[in-house]
Amino acid sequence: RAYTITLIPGDGIGQEVVPAAERLLRETGLPLEMHYAEAGWDTFQKVGKSVPDETLERVKASDATLAGAFTSPSGSQKVPGFQGAIRYLRRTLDLFANLRPTKSRPIPGSMKNVDMLMVRENTQGLYVEQERRYGDVAIADCVITKGASERIAKVALKEAQRRRRKLAVIHKANVLPLTTGLFLETALEAAKAFPEVETYDIIVDAAAMKLVRDPQSFDVLVTTNLFGDILSDLMAGLVGGLGLAPSANIGERTAIFEPVHGSAPDIAGKGVANPAATFLTAAMMLDYLGEAATAKRIDRAVDTVLEEGPRTADLGGKADTEEFTDAVIEAFRSL
Amino acid sequence: RAYTITLIPGDGIGQEVVPAAERLLRETGLPLEMHYAEAGWDTFQKVGKSVPDETLERVKASDATLAGAFTSPSGSQKVPGFQGAIRYLRRTLDLFANLRPTKSRPIPGSMKNVDMLMVRENTQGLYVEQERRYGDVAIADCVITKGASERIAKVALKEAQRRRRKLAVIHKANVLPLTTGLFLETALEAAKAFPEVETYDIIVDAAAMKLVRDPQSFDVLVTTNLFGDILSDLMAGLVGGLGLAPSANIGERTAIFEPVHGSAPDIAGKGVANPAATFLTAAMMLDYLGEAATAKRIDRAVDTVLEEGPRTADLGGKADTEEFTDAVIEAFRSL
Numbered sequence A, B: 001r002a003y004t005i006t007l008i009p010g011d012g013i014g015q016e017v018v019p020a021a022e023r024l025l026r027e028t029g030l031p032l033e034m035h036y037a038e039a040g041w042d043t044f045q046k047v048g049k050s051v052p053d054e055t056l057e058r059v060k061a062s063d064a065t066l067a068g069a070f071t072s073p074s075g076s077q078k079v080p081g082f083q084g085a086i087r088y089l090r091r092t093l094d095l096f097a098n099l100r101p102t103k104s105r106p107i108p109g110s111m112k113n114v115d116m117l118m119v120r121e122n123t124q125g126l127y128v129e130q131e132r133r134y135g136d137v138a139i140a141d142c143v144i145t146k147g148a149s150e151r152i153a154k155v156a157l158k159e160a161q162r163r164r165r166k167l168a169v170i171h172k173a174n175v176l177p178l179t180t181g182l183f184l185e186t187a188l189e190a191a192k193a194f195p196e197v198e199t200y201d202i203i204v205d206a207a208a209m210k211l212v213r214d215p216q217s218f219d220v221l222v223t224t225n226l227f228g229d230i231l232s233d234l235m236a237g238l239v240g241g242l243g244l245a246p247s248a249n250i251g252e253r254t255a256i257f258e259p260v261h262g263s264a265p266d267i268a269g270k271g272v273a274n275p276a277a278t279f280l281t282a283a284m285m286l287d288y289l290g291e292a293a294t295a296k297r298i299d300r301a302v303d304t305v306l307e308e309g310p311r312t313a314d315l316g317g318k319a320d321t322e323e324f325t326d327a328v329i330e331a332f333r334s335l
C-alpha cells in the first residue's frame, strides 16, 4: 500500500523547500501519497489558528508529515490565542521523541568525524508551559514523570542499538535530584534491558563542554526537553549550523519531520533558500517509514552535491533552490 | 589598610592549588591578610557540615575569599544533611552574580580572539531547589524575580561598560514568557540607563549555536542561573576546557572566587595539579578589590608561562605544581 504523507510548507522559505523536497521524494519511485496542508503564522493570521482542525486531522491520519518552517514572530507569545504550530502539534499529538542527528558534512565550518544523535524528550520539563506571576515574582513548573522518562529512554536505547551502542544520559541530578534525578534513574533502569548498549551519565554543563571539545566521543545522547533544545543547537553548530540540520518529532502513531532552521523571512520568496536540511529531513522520514535504503541514498546524494557543488548562497555558492534540487536529484539518480 | 582574604583549599587538588596561589599573592607585595578556613566534602565528613559556622563567619568578615575546589561525590545529594559547599555559600551570603570570563589562551585547543564574559544570575531559577514528588511525577519550581533580574542586569551592564560595550541578554521567552520573559524585559529596561552599551537579546538555543560558530562576536552575556551554568561550560570548552577557567561569586558585601574545575580526585595529593585557573581566579579577586594593574600582571604572567613553558601534564607538559608556580612567579617579577 502507499504511504500517506502530509506536506506542510508553513511560513517563509518553508514554501520553497518543501516543494523542492516533494520533487525529490517523487524521484524515489516509492508509493507516496502526498497532500498539502496549512499551518503556521500566516495561517493564524488568516483563520485565527496556527493549526486548523483540518490540518490536524490530516496529520493524524497520515503515516508521516513533512513540515517546512513555522514563524513565531518576536512578541508573538503575547498575541491572544496564538500558539506556535510545532509546539501545538507536538503536544496535541503527543509526539514525545525529538530526534536530532548531527553528522559531519563536506562544507566549510564542519568538524570532521562527528556522528551523533540527540534524543530529546519532547513533552515535559519546562515545556509544560505552566507559569504564574505574583507581582514581581514569576514561577514556572518543570515537570518530569517516570513514564515519559522511560519511554524516551527506550527510544534512545533502541537508536543506540542501531548505531555504535553508546548512550549518554544527560541530567543535572546534583542540583535537581527529584526531577532530573528521576529522569536519570529511570533511564539507567531502562538501560538494564539493553546490556549491549554502554550507558553512562553526564551532567549537563560537563556535557556542553565535552560536546565542544570531543564531539567524536558521543554516539546517542538522551535528555530532558530544554537541555535537548540547547545541546542540539550546540551540536548543529559544530557541523556548520542549522542550514543542514534535520529533525523528527515521533509519537506512538505518527510523526512530524522538520528541518531545524527557521522561516528566514529575509530571503523568503526569492527562490534561493537551501533545501538541503529539508532533503535530509525527508530522508529521516523515509527511514522512519522503513525505507532505510532510499533514505541513505538521499543522504549520500546531498553529501555529493555539498562536496562537488553547486552550492547555495548560505554555503558560499551561487545556486538557487531549483539548481541545487536538480543537482541532488541528478546525484540521487546516479547512485 | 590591608585586605582581609580567606583561603579555602577545600577538597582534592584544592589543597595544592590554593597554597600555590597564596605564594603568588604574597609575591604581589599588596597588603593582603590571608587566613585559611575549611569547607567541603572532607569537612562535612569530619564535622557534619560542608561549611562550618566558623568558616562562614570568616568569609562574611573578609573582603574576599579564594576557594580551591569542592567535591560533591555522585550520590551525595542523597546523604542526609549534605549540601554542596559552594551552593550553600552562594545562597547564604546572597552571592548573586557569577562572573565567568572566557579568553583565548596560548594553549592547544584554544580558539583565537575569544574574549567574553558570562554574567550568570546565581541565586534563582531552578537553583532555588524547590522540588516535590507525587508518586511518579516530580515538579521543580523555576523562580524568577524582577528584583534579582534587575540587579544582575546592572552588573552585566557595568561590566560591558568596562569592556567592549556589547551585551547579549539570553533567554527562552518564546516558550517561557512569564519567567524568562520577565528576566528579558527587566534586563532591556535596565539597559535604557546605559545607552552606550549595545544591548540585544538572543534565545538560549540560538546562543548555544552562535557561541560555537562565532564566539568572537560576543562581549558580555547575561542570563538566568542554569542557562549560565551550561553556556559558561560551553564557553570554557572553546578555549581549551576547565583547566584555565576562573570565576567569581559576587554579593553586595563580599565575594568568593573559585576556579571552575573540580577537585580532580584522580590526581589529588600528587603535586601535579595545574594551578593556572586558580592564579587567574586570584587575579579576578585582585581586580575586584580594586587592584586592576596587579590583576593584569598576573594574567599576563600566566599567559607567558603557558606560551613558553613549562607546562603541567594536563597541557602536555612535565612540570609539577611547584615548577609551574615558580615559573609564573618568575614571569610576574619580570613584567
Ligand SMILES: CC(C)[C@H](C(=O)O)[C@@H](O)C(=O)O
Pocket (backbone or CB within 6 Å): A072, A084, A087, A229, B174, B175, B205
Ligand atoms: C520554536 C521553539 C518553540 C522550539 C523549541 O524550543 O523546542 C525550537 O527551538 C526547536 O528546538 O524546535
Ligand SMILES: CC(C)[C@H](C(=O)O)[C@@H](O)C(=O)O
Pocket (backbone or CB within 6 Å): A174, A175, A205, B072, B084, B087, B229
Ligand atoms: C557544582 C554545581 C552545583 C555548580 C553549579 O551547577 O552551579 C557548578 O556546575 C558550577 O557551575 O559552579
